[in-house]
Amino acid sequence: MTANGQVAILGAGVMGETLLSGLLRAGRRPGELLITERRAERADELRERYGVDVVTNIEAAAKADTLVLVVKPQDMPELLKEIAPAVRAEQTVVSLAAGITTGFIESRLPEGVAVVRVMPNTPALVDEGMAAISRGAHCDESHLVLAEGLLAATGKVVRVPEKQQDAVTAISGSGPAYIFFVVESMIEAGVHMGLPRSTATELVVQTVVGSAKLLRETGEHPTVLRERVTSPGGTTAAAVRELEDHKVRAAFLSAIEAARNRSRDLAAE
Ligand SMILES: NC(=O)C1=CN([C@@H]2O[C@H](COP(=O)(O)OP(=O)(O)OC[C@H]3O[C@@H](n4cnc5c(N)ncnc54)[C@H](OP(=O)(O)O)[C@@H]3O)[C@@H](O)[C@H]2O)C=CC1
């Protein structure tokens, strides 16, 4: 991992804690990390679980070299207003918030601060994350390398132009939820047909893991892999016909466009 001094995670909810735990698993020492949280009991829980210091947003902004912003998009204006007086141009700001542009953040912080926009996802909790990063107006290669170093602790990192981030958010940011939705539906189908819930769950989870590995390790197109499962006149063909009749492919397109549009709207709230 690239060394980048002290890193503060501002907002340690689901995604903030995921990043924090990943950095610790990757060998970062608790003393190199700071976190901020506004609820005292949550702060105590994190302090106890990870041995990291929990400080105020202003303290974090004054002390850390890298500020990772992981509050909800709707909380971002208030957070930026609070930390702006303490932020300095030599710091790097990394935002994980959906929909919030680097321009939005730059315009609320002192002139010249480097801002990197990141879209991570929750499989980072098991070091299988997918993160996409984009540069703001004041970033150079060193800022992108720094952000890559942070995110590579928990999975893959790609660079994308910022104009693609709303689509990325809709695909890989929200993506795990679509997969879990499919998993839930398949388990329910198994239960409906009389399988014990535990059996249905084991069958579906291993099928998803195995299919994901097959995709990654063979590099084959998903259509080719699907055709290999689909024996002529067989069971899979009967099932896929139903999925097509119910316009599941079109539903995915509409759903993912809705997520992309929601990402675009978030900065305006
Ligand atoms: N969850 C996901 O899968 C992904 C989330 N993201 C992005 O990550 C960000 C966080 O999402 P998520 O972790 O799901 O949301 P959470 O609500 O779990 O986490 C946000 C955390 O920020 C805290 N917070 C809010 N305002 C402040 C503040 N002013 N100072 C300090 N802490 C504050 C909240 O505290 P409190 O509990 O008191 O409100 C909460 O603990 C969002 O911007 C989201 O778009 C990006 C990719 C994937």
Ligand SMILES: O=C(O)[C@@H]1CCC=N1
């Ligand atoms: O649902 C959300 O808004 C966040 C961003 C991507 C995943 N979760």
